[in-house]
Amino acid sequence: MSGTRFSFKRLWAVVVKEFIQMRRDRLTFGMMVGIPLMQLMLFGFAINSDPKHLPTAIIVQDHSPFSRTFIWGLRNSRYFDLVEVADSEAEVQFLLDEGEVQFVIHIPEDFSRQLIRGERPKLLLQADATDPAATGNAIAAINTLVTTVFDRDLKGPLQKLRGRPGAAELQIHKHYNQEGKTQYNIVPGLMGVVLTMTMIVITALAITRERERGTMENLLATPARPAEVMFGKIIPYIMVGYIQTVLILLAAKFLFQVPMLGSIPLLLGLIILFIAANLAVGITFSTIAKNQLQAMQMSFFFFLPSILLSGFMFPFRGMPGWAQHIGSALPLTHFLRLVRGILLKGNGLAESVTHIWPIAIFVAVVMTIGIKRYRQTLD
Amino acid sequence: MESNEQIIAAAPPRDTELVIDVSGITKRFGAQTVVNGIGMHVRRGEIYGFLGPNGSGKTTFLRMLCGLLKPDAGKGTCLGYDILHQSDEIKKHVGYMTQKFSYYEDLNLEENLDFIARIYQVQNRRQAVKDSLEKLGLYARRKQLAGQLSGGWKQRLALAASLIHTPDLLLLDEPTAGVDPKARRDFWEEIHQLAAAGLTVLITTHYMDEAERCHRIAYLAYGNLLTSGTVEEVVTGAKLTTWEVAGPDLASLAGELRHKDGVTQVVAFGNTLHVSGEQETELRKAVEPWMKAPYRWKQVESSLEDVFISLMEQSQDNFK
Ligand SMILES: Nc1ncnc2c1ncn2[C@@H]1O[C@H](COP(=O)(O)OP(=O)(O)OP(=O)(O)O)[C@@H](O)[C@H]1O
Ligand SMILES: [Mg+2]
Numbered sequence: 001m002s003g004t005r006f007s008f009k010r011l012w013a014v015v016v017k018e019f020i021q022m023r024r025d026r027l028t029f030g031m032m033v034g035i036p037l038m039q040l041m042l043f044g045f046a047i048n049s050d051p052k053h054l055p056t057a058i059i060v061q062d063h064s065p066f067s068r069t070f071i072w073g074l075r076n077s078r079y080f081d082l083v084e085v086a087d088s089e090a091e092v093q094f095l096l097d098e099g100e101v102q103f104v105i106h107i108p109e110d111f112s113r114q115l116i117r118g119e120r121p122k123l124l125l126q127a128d129a130t131d132p133a134a135t136g137n138a139i140a141a142i143n144t145l146v147t148t149v150f151d152r153d154l155k156g157p158l159q160k161l162r163g164r165p166g167a168a169e170l171q172i173h174k175h176y177n178q179e180g181k182t183q184y185n186i187v188p189g190l191m192g193v194v195l196t197m198t199m200i201v202i203t204a205l206a207i208t209r210e211r212e213r214g215t216m217e218n219l220l221a222t223p224a225r226p227a228e229v230m231f232g233k234i235i236p237y238i239m240v241g242y243i244q245t246v247l248i249l250l251a252a253k254f255l256f257q258v259p260m261l262g263s264i265p266l267l268l269g270l271i272i273l274f275i276a277a278n279l280a281v282g283i284t285f286s287t288i289a290k291n292q293l294q295a296m297q298m299s300f301f302f303f304l305p306s307i308l309l310s311g312f313m314f315p316f317r318g319m320p321g322w323a324q325h326i327g328s329a330l331p332l333t334h335f336l337r338l339v340r341g342i343l344l345k346g347n348g349l350a351e352s353v354t355h356i357w358p359i360a361i362f363v364a365v366v367m368t369i370g371i372k373r374y375r376q377t378l379d
Numbered sequence: 380m381e382s383n384e385q386i387i388a389a390a391p392p393r394d395t396e397l398v399i400d401v402s403g404i405t406k407r408f409g410a411q412t413v414v415n416g417i418g419m420h421v422r423r424g425e426i427y428g429f430l431g432p433n434g435s436g437k438t439t440f441l442r443m444l445c446g447l448l449k450p451d452a453g454k455g456t457c458l459g460y461d462i463l464h465q466s467d468e469i470k471k472h473v474g475y476m477t478q479k480f481s482y483y484e485d486l487n488l489e490e491n492l493d494f495i496a497r498i499y500q501v502q503n504r505r506q507a508v509k510d511s512l513e514k515l516g517l518y519a520r521r522k523q524l525a526g527q528l529s530g531g532w533k534q535r536l537a538l539a540a541s542l543i544h545t546p547d548l549l550l551l552d553e554p555t556a557g558v559d560p561k562a563r564r565d566f567w568e569e570i571h572q573l574a575a576a577g578l579t580v581l582i583t584t585h586y587m588d589e590a591e592r593c594h595r596i597a598y599l600a601y602g603n604l605l606t607s608g609t610v611e612e613v614v615t616g617a618k619l620t621t622w623e624v625a626g627p628d629l630a631s632l633a634g635e636l637r638h639k640d641g642v643t644q645v646v647a648f649g650n651t652l653h654v655s656g657e658q659e660t661e662l663r664k665a666v667e668p669w670m671k672a673p674y675r676w677k678q679v680e681s682s683l684e685d686v687f688i689s690l691m692e693q694s695q696d697n698f699k
Binding site for chain 2: 007009010012013016017020021024025213214215216217218220221222223224
């Protein structure tokens, strides 16, 4: 259509209006703040949980006082329930495969002889690391155990073997989770999931609500341009997204002691792109959906693959090729890598760029579709 | 439709500026033609009444004028801008009051007006909003949510909002539905003052007394423009003869008269009946047998309502 240019004044008019409406709608606003907190508590509980008495099989090929001391120490730690004591590997390996036991511990032949000679023999620990949160503490416990438990048996000339680095060595083999996902992965991931969920749903309702309440007729009769209306509706929710982000970061830091190696300002600066990506999806759904229910359904239609294929639920590299392709198109996938990179690996801007441009392209494409789809007439 | 174009052509051309100048406007929803080749010429400062039964296409026509719907056929200008290609310009200078309340129920009165004023980039916005609230008599209740207003007050808020950017053309879709008589009178008072100052008003209504307050009117039925002009022109143009009859048991008399040839309509008016027909002689022939005691007959001037009801019934025969 002719003539009228984008006007920041009209954009601002929409922003002000949306802010007021958001403030009035206490329940929705409460949900926007409540959902991240609730999710954090749920996941945080899983992180904090300190499961004990994990079923463990042990292969003992060296029957010596040291082995007995070690087994006694395992029992005392309360993390390990020895459900199977075997003489050979073949007897217990399938237990781990089937998930009957969480750990298989192997005391090799000649263990005590090597130990006395000061050769620091290896104790092998095979762990089912599918759920890293479940095994983390147990592994930490056995690590300490291996360095200290033999001290009481090391008397006389052997006394010199006491203390660090310990008389024996623990070698850990993690199974099923090659990516080595740690419990700390969850909180940064949760930030992406919470933002995806709330941002999309809320904006998906934005324009459909105007249609359903009949206020669209009025809005269309004014000189407001599509871009003004759409950006005007997005901007207030960018702020909400930031509130959510800060809440999650604070909780991650102070409740769950998630390490934060990288720059938080950098993270906060880049997060706007991800928030914009989700808002663009929401507002585009909003222009397509005929009513609020449809808008909700579309949001979930987008939300599920985001959760399943982004690497939040399952390790990305473990997925089949087609799923990885879909996953690569989703903003959440890149956001997860971005956040994990910054928080856990201490990445800077240079290392983050590979994850930034896919999100930027996504925003541009989706927003264009949205503005094109915004109907300027009632029919 | 040929007949529609003819009616418009019959309207005497005057050299005043035309604010609405459209012809052949047509809108279809699926197979149904809702507005059928309508033309309309409205001059600056005129109050133009737009009447017609429910579902006749009034709202649809107004929506096409301000760019909310795209006409399937037809052309013309509104405030000098092309209605097909310049709706952005038209929107800036038109105040449109929708039939259904369409302001934000979760904003208060002041916020609603303020939003509209911002969107239209009104100069001295705060003052304009304050003036508007004061004129409405709602300044003290400006913090009340619009959703909590009574129906009539919502209408008055909507009118105030559609005026806040001092438009050149006002499109009002049943603005007085549900408004009390005093407020209705005030409303018409204001509309006339605004028109005298140069504002053009196109207003839909179902009230006859309001139709009579318009400078000119148009009557629409089933998407077709049946007649237009001043009230006088419309009434004389209909060439309707009407008799008023008083007496006992008018209900059964009405039943008998209704099916006689030459009688187009029989309508109860308080304690009398209005019996109308298009041909004076045939009507007379039809009612002759009852022109005796206990009935008292009197020929009266046809009212606008008589004319509209007869137009509506004819159009039902023609288009249904
Ligand atoms: N969006 C639409 N889709 C399909 N049909 C529609 C649509 N809008 C209106 N109509 C139909 O167009 C016809 C005219 O409707 P319109 O609202 O213009 O009538 P109106 O003259 O304003 O009636 P009223 O006096 O009841 O307000 C009706 O039959 C209606 O059902
Ligand atoms: Mg209507």
